[in-house]
Amino acid sequence: MSPVGRLVPVSAELLAGDSLDVAPRLLNTVLVHGERAVRIVEVEAYRGEDDPASHAYRGPTRRNASMFGAPGHLYVYFTYGMHWCANVVCGPEGRARAVLLRAGAPLFGLDAMRAARPAARSTADLCSGPAKLCQAMGIERAHDGLDLLEPAGAVRLLSDGHAPPDDPGVGPRVGIRAAADAPWRWWVRGEPNVSRGGRMGGRPPRDAPGR
DNA sequence: CTTTGGATCGTCT
């Protein structure tokens, strides 16, 4: 796999943009928690009050509060009674834009990831989904609202100089009902760690010629 | 390989 260069913080200016602009630029950045690190290979943009699929569509609540906060922080939520998923909050501030981290390529701390995810059958199964990524990385409720740019922070978003892809895969978001056609998911083409739902590209769900 | 149903509980109406 690709080598890992020297890690430096992602720029605050980048994260302050709209999620539609930020999302594809987060591809190939590096998420770090303690000894564990992954390269982000699949993301989705959510657009707050302007997006019926967003948790923030109907305004602020206790759960989505961190999405209304400053860019560069984490929005971590609990779903299906058992799973955690993580977003990077972006701008404009107060508008609840965020980028869901859907998949990562494991870089460091693979042993800790395997221990945290005994169900994983392979390395590519460790972080190939939003809830898998959080489970492998040990991200959950305690990390909601954390500043990813804080040098002493528990969870950080860094870059090793690996640029985002020039021609990323683009397609509809996974697992939503409203706004299911908006092409707001991006992934690194050919990456084995892209999620299962994400592998199927931007194809329409079904277009069978009736009968 | 694909499809299906169960798990499991916080959040909001």
Added chain:
DNA sequence: GACGATCCAAAGG
């Protein structure tokens, strides 16, 4: 009281 920005094992081709 209903429903998830999901995952997994089991069953079927």
